[in-house]
Amino acid sequence: MSSIDTSKVATSNRTDAATASKPGRAGSLATWADDRLGLASAMKKNLRKVFPDHWSFMLGEIALWSFVVLLLTGVFLTLWFNPSMGHITYEGSYDQLRGVGMSESMASTLHISFDVRGGLLMRQMHHWAASIFVASMMVHLLRVAFTGAYRKPRELNWVIGCLLLLLGTLEGFTGYSLPDDLLSGTGVRAADGFLKATPVVGTYMSFLLFGGEFPGESIIPRLYIIHVLLIPGILLALIAAHMLLLVYHKHTQWPGPGRTEQNVVGYPMLPVYAAKAGGFFFMVFGVIAIMGGLMSINPVWKFGPYDPTKVTAGSQPDWYMGWPDGLLRIIPTGWESVIFGYTISWNVMLPILILPPLMLVILMLLPFIEGWITGDKRDHHLLQRPRNAPTRTAVMVALMTFYGLAWAAGGNDIIAIRLDLSINQITYFMRVAIFLGPILAFWITRRWCISLQRHDNEKLLHGYETGVITRSPEGAYAERHLPINPTSAYTLTARDRDEVYTVGSDTDAAGVDAPNSRSEKLRAKLSSWMYSHNVQKPTRAELEEAHHHAEHEAELQAGLDHPVDGHQFDDHRLRDTTDVPLRD
């Protein structure tokens, strides 16, 4: 194209002439949009942005997509739901409650369930999606923590994630309280008790929230607007920030051949990652739809309308509220004091108002505490196997154990009935286990991780166990080891050496100690506690020495009648190819 037909050049105030060739329909639309939005510059890089692949990176995606399902099904439900505590007599299709007085919110929930086609499906999908939303956030959180993905530069995204978990939990509570059925009303009354246990302002907080004395006629409409506008708005904003930071930092990846701190290896957003993520949205949506169709959840018609004088045995909040409820149950009798005539309910404050927020704060601070102890100011994009950070892994398992025991305590009545145990004994047990369990879990996990590190080093230095036993001429038995393949070996060594922080290493150029040496001493102590037991990867010299030794052994056996590598009868030769990166 040496000459341009200028008659076809459009008038343009840009420095270059508009293209003369006739664009396709999509092209002309893109041009139209870019002339106004200038998106091409931003899209140029991001359309082919690389995302690394690993099954565990999908957990956060489940949370994201179940949130989208929540928005879709939630909007459907609002078309019929009437968040009013006005008293009416139910006259709908569900015969067992016909003629019974209840609030309009309960009646409209029954209407959605029994008189709107697809209504019960959407209600159940909404509730299942909420459970999956919270559960997948928790598992995603564990994945991020166990792999050290929360280290610099991702600490703030970790904090945002913790806030999302908190908000998701509150969103769940406000949501399942809306039908005003007997079970959720009992939960709201307990929440009123929690508010009243707040020192100084608690009684007024309760009266203001309920519009007067419990139960009032305001709580359902107020929870409704919190549930459909306030919290979802904040959730959306935080999810957007979470995703933007993810894109900005680029996703972490597992170490392996060619995968370093400086790069990210994977499939481009367009087409592969977009297709996989988009397809996965449909799968999450589909699974929730099938669950909503086949699995009953929150059958409020069986509980009946709320009546402040009634309760059913086995009243349980939704599962994610179970652990504070469990802490509430195992507080010993009588923890209440009256000081200067004012009542302080430690029995409620401690398990509800103090411990859960404290847990959240501890969780949010984890990357900062770890960063301070290690003194590590580098950016980290390669993930760690849980075993290679034994103390962190053990801390997380200890926190999980605390959570799990508290959660189990929240079901102490169910456990007592199902297992025919004494509820008192379960409770006494939990009062002790909640302290000892996490300590025990910490200790076991850390030793376990360190053993696994040793095992990795064994594999690097002496190879893996072939299962072939040889007898030497002297009659000694030994198991034959063979070297693991180079890819696996590299991947096992692709991790940093831990360095215990010592006081004095942090001196300035003139050799003067940093001014806050007391905190530095604490830091050194914690660093030693964190790292000193860890097993470090072998050095090159150690590896060479070990391999030299192995070669020598092989030479000695070369004269045997039947030199065996131990793999005549299995498929190790087939499986130990380089494209299988790592296998234990």
Added chain:
Amino acid sequence: MSNDNTPSPYESHVPSHREAEPIPDPGLPAHTWRPTDVDPKAEKRAERQIAAMFVAAMVFAVLFVVAYFSFEIGDSWDTFGGLGASTVTLGLTLGMSLLLIGTGIIQLARKLMADAEMVEMRHPAASPPEDREATIQALNDGLDEAGIGRRPLVRNTMLGAVGVLGLPAVVLLRDLAPGNALDINKLAHTIWEPGMRLVRDVVGTPILASEVEMGDLINAAPEAMFPSEENGYPELEGAEEQAEKAKGAIIIVRMDPSELTEATQPDKWTVDGIICYSKICTHVGCPISLYERTTHHVLCPCHQSTFDLADGAKVVFGPAARALPQLPIAVDEEGYLVAQSDFTEPIGASFWEREKL
């Protein structure tokens, strides 16, 4: 580790002992071709497979519409395992349609889209130093031009004005509980008054002392919750009715008078071994309900606080701290159980001002 005060993310990626890395990085493995890349037959097969999923998804979407119009809801809500035919079929068809679209797209990505891994270089999260300096410069210039720092009077009064604006914001919330709805003294009283009959909580019939069987637990309510022309109590409505219902609920039990301890004031507050307590747990306010007649313990199903009804409903187990308030009762001339007075202390969950009311 060397702790430099101006960390350069680029350099610090490189471990200080890189030369000592035990095994050198073998680099990215070579790309391997999939059957669908090299075998046209396999490729065609994958295409057909994926298209079949999409077609099946369409079929299920149509079946969804068919199910929507063919299955009645309402009366037949529990056709399949407690769930209606409509809910089950709608869920299954919608779910299958979505799942097939999802698996189709993912299969497309895995089998037919290019599967060569790409490498992208990372950039430090931090801005380049010159950008930082320029930003700080711009910030300082801006603040300097604003002159806020030089004029503390203006700065402080401005901050003060914005801060005081919090007052209207907070005060505006006062009418969340308008007027005397915010009167917390209501927590100290219930609807019980001297001479008010104890009635059964569902039907509202008064209870003859002689009708109460040994070992029974009766859920009861104040007669004022069942107003009639006969008893002359005023109609209660809405929030007031709910609040009085929530506070006035009681339990009545009868046991051998010899079992009652002094804490129950058997001579003053009970009638022939009939004793009455608030039904509202002193922990967080659930209605208690599970009575074990042999031990005369009552258990709150929410958090398992257990009260000994023979011993002034003292807490014998669980997180509650206080006994259930006792309602002093007597019999009227017709032999019905009546209250001697209101409760002598606030019922239900503890609150800050409890002892002051």
